[in-house]
Amino acid sequence: MTRQDREDYFVVEEARNPEPSGVRYFRFLRANAQFAEEFPAFGRLLGAETGELWVGPYIPERETPAFKPVSEDATTWSVYSRAGAWISDVVLPPRFHLMFIGEEFVAGVSRDRLNVESIVVLRLQRQ
Numbered sequence: 210m211t212r213q214d215r216e217d218y219f220v221v222e223e224a225r226n227p228e229p230s231g232v233r234y235f236r237f238l239r240a241n242a243q244f245a246e247e248f249p250a251f252g253r254l255l256g257a258e259t260g261e262l263w264v265g266p267y268i269p270e271r272e273t274p275a276f277k278p279v280s281e282d283a284t285t286w287s288v289y290s291r292a293g294a295w296i297s298d299v300v301l302p303p304r305f306h307l308m309f310i311g312e313e314f315v316a317g318v319s320r321d322r323l324n325v326e327s328i329v330v331l332r333l334q335r336q
Contacts, residue, residue: 214269215244221270257310260291263299265307277306279320305329 219242223235252267264287268278283303288296301307302319309316312333319329 210244210246210248214248215242217269218242218244253307255307255310257288257312259310259312261296261310262289263287263307263310264289277318279304279306299333301331 219235219239222238223231225231226234248269249267251264253265255263255265257263266280266284266286268280268284270278281303284301284305286299286301286307288299290296299315301315301317304320305317306319307315307317313335314330314332316328316330318326320326
């Protein structure tokens, strides 16, 4: 976890607490916050319609808290069977927040560079 990661955390927390009472909390937070040395190995777990488990990366919040965190880079999700066996990795596009996994598609919200959100459905190619 870099110094910038820590600073990004404070920026997000300050945006969440803009009221005058938030100033006191924010000062306390800056003086007392402790951070882990590394980010978690994964961030999200989603169940698919087919019973598979999709395990996604941890994506820190770096923007206005009203948005779901998205990565500026493509993200890799590991897919596991009902029995827990690894099936495959699936790479999803940058700035895409996965919300639903069907048998033949995934659906989510994609944001452009101006943070305009669009619903996106991507076809899965199963083998």
